[in-house]
Amino acid sequence: xxQLVESGGGLVQPGGSLRLxxxxxxxxxxxxxxxxxxxxxxxxxEWVANIKQDGSEKYYVDSVxxxxxxxxxxxxxxxxxxxxxLRAEDTAVYYCARRASPIDYWGQGTLxxxxx
Amino acid sequence: EIVLTQSPATxxxxxxxxxxxxxxxxxxxxSYLAWYQQRPGQAPRLLIYDASNRATGIPARFSGSxxxxxxxLTISSLEPEDFAVYYCQxxxxxxxTFGPGTKVDIK
Numbered sequence: 001x002x003q004l005v006e007s008g009g010g011l012v013q014p015g016g017s018l019r020l021x022x023x024x025x026x027x028x029x030x031x032x033x034x035x036x037x038x039x040x041x042x043x044x045x046e047w048v049a050n051i052k053q054d055g056s057e058k059y060y061v062d063s064v065x066x067x068x069x070x071x072x073x074x075x076x077x078x079x080x081x082x083x084x085x086l087r088a089e090d091t092a093v094y095y096c097a098r099r100a101s102p103i104d105y106w107g108q109g110t111l112x113x114x115x116x
Numbered sequence: 117e118i119v120l121t122q123s124p125a126t127x128x129x130x131x132x133x134x135x136x137x138x139x140x141x142x143x144x145x146x147s148y149l150a151w152y153q154q155r156p157g158q159a160p161r162l163l164i165y166d167a168s169n170r171a172t173g174i175p176a177r178f179s180g181s182x183x184x185x186x187x188x189l190t191i192s193s194l195e196p197e198d199f200a201v202y203y204c205q206x207x208x209x210x211x212x213t214f215g216p217g218t219k220v221d222i223k
Binding site: 044045046047050059060061062095100101102103104106107108109 | 165216
C-alpha cells in the first residue's frame with residue numbers, strides 16, 4: 001500500500017524557516033517524480049514544487065522561488081521542502097504527492113501557520 | 117501561466133441526478149488535463165487523467181471529455197459520497213495549475 005506521511009509543520013513567525021519531510025513507503029520511491037502541493041485554509045490547491053527521480057530537475061511556482069527548496073533522499077525514501085523567509089501567505093496545508101502530474105497518491109498533509 | 121476557470125462555482129443537485137462540471141483553459145492544454153475530488157477534511161483524489169482516462173478504482177459513473185481549452189467532468193448519477201469539491205488541473209506547461217474548484221452540494 002502506497003503511503004506518504006508528512007511531518008514538520010507548525011507555527012512559525014514571519015521571516016522564519018521550516019523544513020517539511022515526507023516519508024514514502026509501499027512503492028519504489030526512486031522511480032517517481034515527487035511534488036509538494038499546498039492549500040490555504042478554505043482555498044483551492046496550488047502546486048509548489050516538484051523534483052525528478054534523481055533530483056536533477058526541480059521546478060517551483062514563482063511565489064516560492066528563491067525561498068523554498070525541494071530535495072529528496074532516495075536511500076531514505078524521503079522528500080523534503082526547506083522553507084525560508086516565510087510569509088503569512090505561505091500559511092497552508094502542505095501535501096506530499098507522488099508524481100509530477102497527474103498526482104496519483106497524496107499524503108494527508110501538514111499544516112504550516114505563519115503568524116506573529 | 118495557464119489559467120483554468122471552472123463553472124459553475126457551486127452545483128446543487130439531488131442524489132441520482134446527473135452532474136456536469138466545466139473547466140476552461142486560457143490556452144490549449146491538449147489533453148493534459150486531470151480531475152480531482154476533495155471531500156471535507158481529506159486529501160484530493162485523482163479521478164480522471166489526460167482528459168478522459170479514469171484512474172484506478174474510480175467508478176464508471178465518472179467520465180471526462182474534451183481537448184484543447186474546453187473540458188467536462190460528468191457524474192452520471194450522484195451517489196451520497198460524490199458531494200464534494202472537484203478541481204481540474206493542467207500539466208501542459210509549468211507551473212502546473214489547478215482550477216478554483218466546483219462544489220457539488222446536496223439540493
